[in-house]
Amino acid sequence: MRLLINRFVLGLSTLSALIGLAFLGWILITLFVKGISSFHFNLFLTDLINGGLRNLIVGQLILAAIASVIGIPLGMVAGIYIREYGRGKYAELIRNLSDIMVSAPSIVIGAFVYAIIVVPTGGTSGFAGSIALAIMMIPIVINTTDSMLSLVPKELREAGIALGASKYKVIVDIVIKSAKVGIMTGVLLAFARIVGETAPLLFTSETSNYFSLDLTSSFPSLTVSIYDLANEPEKASRDLAWAASFILTVMVLIINLTGRFITRNKG
Amino acid sequence: MEKLFQKISLASASLVLVILLGIFITLFNASKPAIDEFGLGFITNPVWNQEVAIEGLANDEVAPTNQAESAEINEDIITTGDEMIIDEDEHSDTKTTKTIFGGFIPIVGTLLSTLIALVFALPIAMGIAVFLAEIAPKNISHIVGIAIELLAAIPSIIFGMWGLYYFAPIISDLFGGYQVSLLTAGLVLGVMILPFMAAVTRDSMNTTPDVLKESAYALGATKFEVIKDIIFPYSKVGIIGSIILALGRALGETMAVAFLIGSIFSLPSSITSPTVSIPVAMANNFGEANGLGESALFYLALILFVISFTVISIAKFYFLRGVRK
Numbered sequence: 001m002r003l004l005i006n007r008f009v010l011g012l013s014t015l016s017a018l019i020g021l022a023f024l025g026w027i028l029i030t031l032f033v034k035g036i037s038s039f040h041f042n043l044f045l046t047d048l049i050n051g052g053l054r055n056l057i058v059g060q061l062i063l064a065a066i067a068s069v070i071g072i073p074l075g076m077v078a079g080i081y082i083r084e085y086g087r088g089k090y091a092e093l094i095r096n097l098s099d100i101m102v103s104a105p106s107i108v109i110g111a112f113v114y115a116i117i118v119v120p121t122g123g124t125s126g127f128a129g130s131i132a133l134a135i136m137m138i139p140i141v142i143n144t145t146d147s148m149l150s151l152v153p154k155e156l157r158e159a160g161i162a163l164g165a166s167k168y169k170v171i172v173d174i175v176i177k178s179a180k181v182g183i184m185t186g187v188l189l190a191f192a193r194i195v196g197e198t199a200p201l202l203f204t205s206e207t208s209n210y211f212s213l214d215l216t217s218s219f220p221s222l223t224v225s226i227y228d229l230a231n232e233p234e235k236a237s238r239d240l241a242w243a244a245s246f247i248l249t250v251m252v253l254i255i256n257l258t259g260r261f262i263t264r265n266k267g
Numbered sequence: 268m269e270k271l272f273q274k275i276s277l278a279s280a281s282l283v284l285v286i287l288l289g290i291f292i293t294l295f296n297a298s299k300p301a302i303d304e305f306g307l308g309f310i311t312n313p314v315w316n317q318e319v320a321i322e323g324l325a326n327d328e329v330a331p332t333n334q335a336e337s338a339e340i341n342e343d344i345i346t347t348g349d350e351m352i353i354d355e356d357e358h359s360d361t362k363t364t365k366t367i368f369g370g371f372i373p374i375v376g377t378l379l380s381t382l383i384a385l386v387f388a389l390p391i392a393m394g395i396a397v398f399l400a401e402i403a404p405k406n407i408s409h410i411v412g413i414a415i416e417l418l419a420a421i422p423s424i425i426f427g428m429w430g431l432y433y434f435a436p437i438i439s440d441l442f443g444g445y446q447v448s449l450l451t452a453g454l455v456l457g458v459m460i461l462p463f464m465a466a467v468t469r470d471s472m473n474t475t476p477d478v479l480k481e482s483a484y485a486l487g488a489t490k491f492e493v494i495k496d497i498i499f500p501y502s503k504v505g506i507i508g509s510i511i512l513a514l515g516r517a518l519g520e521t522m523a524v525a526f527l528i529g530s531i532f533s534l535p536s537s538i539t540s541p542t543v544s545i546p547v548a549m550a551n552n553f554g555e556a557n558g559l560g561e562s563a564l565f566y567l568a569l570i571l572f573v574i575s576f577t578v579i580s581i582a583k584f585y586f587l588r589g590v591r592k
Contacts, residue, residue: 006489010402016394017403017411020465023458024418027429074279081276085307092279096584097287102578103512104290104572105519107546111568112290114553115297135286142283168269196422199521199546203553225425229430245425256420260413 035246038239048209055211059220062197067133075141083149098139110200126219129205133194144186148179188259196252198223296568312369315532368563377544381517385452388461396468419462427526430455444539452527464513471505508586515579521546545571
């Protein structure tokens, strides 16, 4: 009887794992089938106004890239502070707050940036969108940097200091170097996460039908346009939304897997 | 250089505090007009964007008619499926009408859709965690683990589209009712938090010392008994923490829910009727809102932020102390 119960429960547990995999498979297959059927290479060559996705893909990448340029250095340096310099309560407080901010509702961050940038500057802009994404990114990078630095053995730091190196030298030349791979993975995963975000962009960058490199006005965003297109009644719009979703997911999964692959090989 | 770097790193770290305080202060300031106008009664008032005549009556006496009107308007919205038209009456000189906003419907919608997600995801996530931590051989556990984490990496807007066009039709065939409803939104939300909940639960279970498990096996316990009597009690606190953390995430999820909840301001008469949640109300109405309407949306954002901040803090600092991520 005990063995029977054991079998039954273990079976249920395996079944749940299969259910989880089934959802993943179902979503990916749907995306693949719907995406491929409306996919053609012209999508990369024309802008949304002409039925393509070029401006949206470029726009989304630019938004995420600018967010990274702002968010990664700030997050890394802040992570270095709470692990290497910070002592006691303050560093612990920052660590905890950034831990909470990782899970904070992204739409609220959008509303915050709307209030501090969009309203004063008089309109949505690529700049505001990038800031919103950067605010999402900073705590993620802080957490990764913090936990990767914690893996660096104390002896390495002590050896550096014993050789007469300054604390700054030890951090830059020894600690960062040995945690480089882990931090890079974390950064890639953070990028993969924000590049697929929609909610913080809805009222900060909005989206645009045209190709644009002008960060001071509404900026083309792949995710925001997917939301708009998917809600339109015409089938053509929805097909375009599926193709865009397919491209977005492939992009996110490739970046995500690259990150994991780096750690596996060198970490 | 040395000192400069230290200063810069301190400043960057403090930025987190500044941003967080900035969010609180900004949201509070922006919702000030709505807070002044509606007070805490906002939370329990089921009327949204309702114009009422003042006619020298006290607010309480006007209230019942508001609700009747709001019901009518909501029905109109169901039939036409149109977006809410925010019609501010700021510049009316005579001031015979005023617009009332209350947050009860989106607050209830947020809590109920999260609850459905939790009920749906909990057993499956526990099963997956047990499978990954205890049942599967190392290499299978590794591969399935990566697959589950990939599920977590899929952007939420994809869950929304898939949910609307492929998942919701099946659910509404099974349970009846509308395709866009509290139920379908909750279930898709459940699928979304599933991998997250499973991953954190697995990490909690993995903190159980092997010695404990081995001694139980040595006493002749079956795998199920080890899981039930050793691992669950040992990692109980961490598991509860992971559930609450997933709940915190579900509360603030926007895009997956936006496709499915229907986005109309009416109290759901049943689990299969459409309604609205706080993030969705913001996503779909922010653009057209101005004046008091916009302030009311900020008020909702403030409420959401406070709720999720509290929930996440409880999960992280009360339950998940020992578990790193």
